[in-house]
Amino acid sequence: xxxxxxxxxxxxxxxxxGWAYTTLPPANAVSVPASTGGRGARNxxxxxxxxxxxxxxxxxxxxxxxxxxxxxxxxxxPKKESGARASxxxxxxxxxxxxxxxxxxxxxxxxxxxxxALNPTFRSRRASTAEEGDEMDLDNTTPADECALEDGExxxxxxxxxxxxxxxxxxxxxxxxxxxGYWGTYRCGKCGARYCGxxxxxxxxxxxxQKFF
Amino acid sequence: xxxRTLIVDNGAYTIKTGFLKVIPSYSDCHLIPNCIxxxxxxxxxxxxxxxTCRDFGGMAFRRPVEKGYLVNWxxxxxxxxxxxxxxxxxxxxxxxxxxxLVLTEAPNAPLSLQNNTDxxxxxxxxxxxxxxxVGPATIPWNDLPALFxxxxxxxxxxxxxxAALIVDTGFSHxxxxxxxxxxxxxxxxxxxxxxxxxxTNYLKELxxxxxxxxxxxxxLISQVKEAVCFVSTDFSGDLERCKRLxxxxxxxxxxxxxPDYNTGKGGFARNHIPKQxxxxxxxxxxVMVLGNERFAVPELLFNPxxxxxxxxxxxxxxxxxxxxxxxRMRPVLLANIVLTGGNANIPGFQQRFEQELRPLxxxxxxxxxxxxxxxxxxxxxxxxxMACDEEFMKRRKATRKxxxxxxxxxxxxxxxxxxxxxxxxxxxxxTATERDRRENRTHRRR
Ligand SMILES: [Zn+2]
Ligand SMILES: [Zn+2]
Numbered sequence: 001x002x003x004x005x006x007x008x009x010x011x012x013x014x015x016x017x018g019w020a021y022t023t024l025p026p027a028n029a030v031s032v033p034a035s036t037g038g039r040g041a042r043n044x045x046x047x048x049x050x051x052x053x054x055x056x057x058x059x060x061x062x063x064x065x066x067x068x069x070x071x072x073x074x075x076x077x078p079k080k081e082s083g084a085r086a087s088x089x090x091x092x093x094x095x096x097x098x099x100x101x102x103x104x105x106x107x108x109x110x111x112x113x114x115x116x117a118l119n120p121t122f123r124s125r126r127a128s129t130a131e132e133g134d135e136m137d138l139d140n141t142t143p144a145d146e147c148a149l150e151d152g153e154x155x156x157x158x159x160x161x162x163x164x165x166x167x168x169x170x171x172x173x174x175x176x177x178x179x180x181g182y183w184g185t186y187r188c189g190k191c192g193a194r195y196c197g198x199x200x201x202x203x204x205x206x207x208x209x210q211k212f213f
Numbered sequence: 214x215x216x217r218t219l220i221v222d223n224g225a226y227t228i229k230t231g232f233l234k235v236i237p238s239y240s241d242c243h244l245i246p247n248c249i250x251x252x253x254x255x256x257x258x259x260x261x262x263x264x265t266c267r268d269f270g271g272m273a274f275r276r277p278v279e280k281g282y283l284v285n286w287x288x289x290x291x292x293x294x295x296x297x298x299x300x301x302x303x304x305x306x307x308x309x310x311x312x313x314l315v316l317t318e319a320p321n322a323p324l325s326l327q328n329n330t331d332x333x334x335x336x337x338x339x340x341x342x343x344x345x346x347v348g349p350a351t352i353p354w355n356d357l358p359a360l361f362x363x364x365x366x367x368x369x370x371x372x373x374x375x376a377a378l379i380v381d382t383g384f385s386h387x388x389x390x391x392x393x394x395x396x397x398x399x400x401x402x403x404x405x406x407x408x409x410x411x412x413t414n415y416l417k418e419l420x421x422x423x424x425x426x427x428x429x430x431x432x433l434i435s436q437v438k439e440a441v442c443f444v445s446t447d448f449s450g451d452l453e454r455c456k457r458l459x460x461x462x463x464x465x466x467x468x469x470x471x472p473d474y475n476t477g478k479g480g481f482a483r484n485h486i487p488k489q490x491x492x493x494x495x496x497x498x499x500v501m502v503l504g505n506e507r508f509a510v511p512e513l514l515f516n517p518x519x520x521x522x523x524x525x526x527x528x529x530x531x532x533x534x535x536x537x538x539x540x541r542m543r544p545v546l547l548a549n550i551v552l553t554g555g556n557a558n559i560p561g562f563q564q565r566f567e568q569e570l571r572p573l574x575x576x577x578x579x580x581x582x583x584x585x586x587x588x589x590x591x592x593x594x595x596x597x598x599m600a601c602d603e604e605f606m607k608r609r610k611a612t613r614k615x616x617x618x619x620x621x622x623x624x625x626x627x628x629x630x631x632x633x634x635x636x637x638x639x640x641x642x643x644t645a646t647e648r649d650r651r652e653n654r655t656h657r658r659r
Contacts, residue, residue: 058521065414070428075275078257095336101329108279115323155398161321164404166524173518181505182456
């Protein structure tokens with residue numbers, strides 16, 4: 001029997017005033033399978049979403065979803081053609097600046113770090129910890145009406161990359177069954193994966209479960 | 214002789230580029246894949262060479278634009294050289310030294326990347342004149358009043374639109390970008406780290422977990438995405454429908470017949486044919502069945518938290534942006550919302566956007582949302598029309614001569630509209646005209 005846990009419909013996460021979408025998963029709509037997790041396990045698991053381990057899981061998945069290729073591959077430039085065409089196209093000499101730029105292997109993250117070292121106000125003060133919750137980033141939430149308005153009216157200089165990022169959503173979060181994509185009402189007590197019911201839970205246990213604890 | 218002007222919207226997925234004509238139109242804009250692709254037989258395909266390829270199986274991509282910003286010039290130069298310096302190219306630049314380059318960048322680009330780009334443009338390509346400008350900031354030069362009223366655009370030059378709230382959703386990310394009197398309102402810029410690539414990878418992850426292992430097939434999956442995905446206007450309802458109904462009656466489920474690279478037969482989407490239903494489906498075809506993935510994937514644009522990303526979706530971000538704008542400006546922005554970028558083309562995007570925004574906005578506010586005919590090329594078109602604004606261009610563009618004489622910083626200040634050493638009077642005049650325009654506008658408001 002898999003270790004399962006029904007997630008309580010959390011009090012206090014009702015949608016904020018005026019929000020149109022309150023698509024909470026039907027938390028207790030399904031009969032409760034027996035839990036063999038015991039009290040200790042249950043407490044441990046109900047905090048699972050806020051653990052650093054869970055946050056690492058999420059971060060690693062997000063960085064996978066941002067990749068250009070599934071595997072890291074090096075794709076070299078095609079070999080230089082010889083003869084007239086190649087020489088018509090490429091200059092024989094480049095400036096020192098250009099040579100330096102072409103040889104640079106810096107990634108975007110490197111450039112961003114340089115920028116923030118030079119100009120600390122561009123840095124987001126938001127800590128990227130799991131406990132961060134919905135705490136607002138004060139950097140970009142100064143209400144507009146306190147900014148300079150009439151005289152030389154403007155929205156100020158560019159915010160910089162880190163401070164321009166969206167604040168977290170105010171909506172309650174949703175979870176989905178990893179097997180079929182329906183609401184993820186249950187959570188695997190071993191690895192934290194979500195599933196919708198007994199059938200998908202069984203498939204998960206047999207084929208997918210990556211024991212986490 | 215007036216120099217030719219080349220407009221380049223240098224996107225992560227495609228370069229949108231073409232020469233400026235008297236009346237710019239979408240048809241002058243070419244789409245060049247901004248990548249070096251590597252096929253499984255280990256050939257490297259640069260830019261448009263990708264179009265000659267018939268086998269996209271296992272193809273890998275190197276993209277010079279990372280997270281929406283031009284990072285790798287080694288690869289970009291290879292693509293630019295073939296695009297702009299080869300006589301066969303439709304955008305062949307025969308004489309950069311007699312050409313003005315207008316180049317777009319994403320908002321909030323790191324300075325070191327801007328430095329690199331500016332140096333390459335002046336020192337390697339030796340363009341005569343150059344203006345680097347934030348992509349969505351060119352949108353107000355489009356004829357937005359005509360767009361909202363469904364009229365054909367007035368030929369340029371026109372002055373920038375009074376107000377625009379731009380939702381620019383591209384390959385790397387999505388921006389909410391606000392302009393008033395053509396000027397960006399920088400504090401209201403918001404970025405969501407969800408774009409077309411993220412959606413493709415999410416679809417790839419879902420189908421690989423559920424049906425076919427497609428982890429090495431980003432090209433195919435992006436085609437599947439374009440063929441079947443839509444934004445739901447009733448997310449929980451559609452999720453229920455997918456769960457409760459057995460396949461044959463399910464109105465959402467679709468088949469994607471996978472391409473056969475051996476025979477050259479392309480992939481395509483069709484209504485679902487159940488396997489056991491006899492001869493309708495040929496036996497040898499391989500079919501990917503898609504259900505709730507069709508709408509759960511683009512849903513990320515509205516709910517990034519569905520994959521654990523601690524960011525708000527496009528509509529919530531519009532409200533975050535509006536908070537940063539003076540209250541009296543908010544109504545005019547809500548009435549001038551423009552959707553651009555490739556994801557704006559996903560069926561249902563505009564309907565869902567309007568549906569979510571309406572109840573969140575003040576009930577007396579008029580909301581107008583427009584999607585241009587070609588959202589992918591709309592920034593290019595805006596940049597082209599901006600280039601027709603001679604007075605603006607004269608103020609902002611930097612010349613190679615200025616670069617040689619006054620250096621990089623001078624040119625960057627000029628392009629950013631800041632005071633420059635030798636041209637203090639430019640800035641003064643600027644403020645005066647701006648103030649006039651503002652005052653006119655304020656009177657109209659009241
Ligand atoms: Zn399920
Ligand atoms: Zn598990």
